[in-house]
Amino acid sequence: MAKSKYSMHYCAYCHKETKMEVVGGPNADGQPGGTDAKMWYRCTRCKHSALLDRDTSQRKAVDEKLDRGAATEYSATKVFSVGQTIYHSEWDDLGRVVAKIKTSSGVQAIAVSFEKHGDRKLIENLATEPLHEHPTQP
Ligand SMILES: [Zn+2]
Incomplete structure (x- = not known):
């Protein structure tokens, strides 16, 4: 798997792992600090966006x-x-x-x-x- 802005995440709308596109960092949440490890992802199947944990650790293979x-x-x-x-x-x-x-x-x-x-x-x-x-x- 080459580096890309796509990664596999569990989509709450599709109820399965889907290919998601990185949309950007969190800015909807007005709370300073605490949510820096999260990113907005958009499901390429249903086009819904979700704020998910960024892939910071490789220890956990699958969510x-x-x-x-x-x-x-x-x-x-x-x-x-x-x-x-x-x-x-x-x-x-x-x-x-x-x-x-x-x-x-x-x-x-x-x-x-x-x-x-x-x-x-x-x-x-x-x-x-x-x-x-x-x-x-x-
Ligand atoms: Zn989806």
Whole structure:
């Protein structure tokens, strides 16, 4: 395979690996930092564009289908690591952690690429105690 601006990626519209054309870097996402490893790709079959992980590592040969059995169920109180597969029970969706985010308020979050819901940001490592106390009046 010669160097080209085409590469094989899983297309959520075609539901299979397709040849995709590199369109460019991310600029739709206004968040500074965190998503630099992503690029816009356009499927040559259905012409849909998708923001996908750039081919930075050759370690992973194929972006394999996410495995429900190997996924960790998402909970805001848990801590996740980049590359981990998670399952969001409310959405019934599998996703992979692509980045760790620290919000300005100090809350930890993860950027997750979901199969059905696409790129989402989720809270992690949330303290179990409530944020605001509600003192009970007698
Ligand atoms: Zn497609």
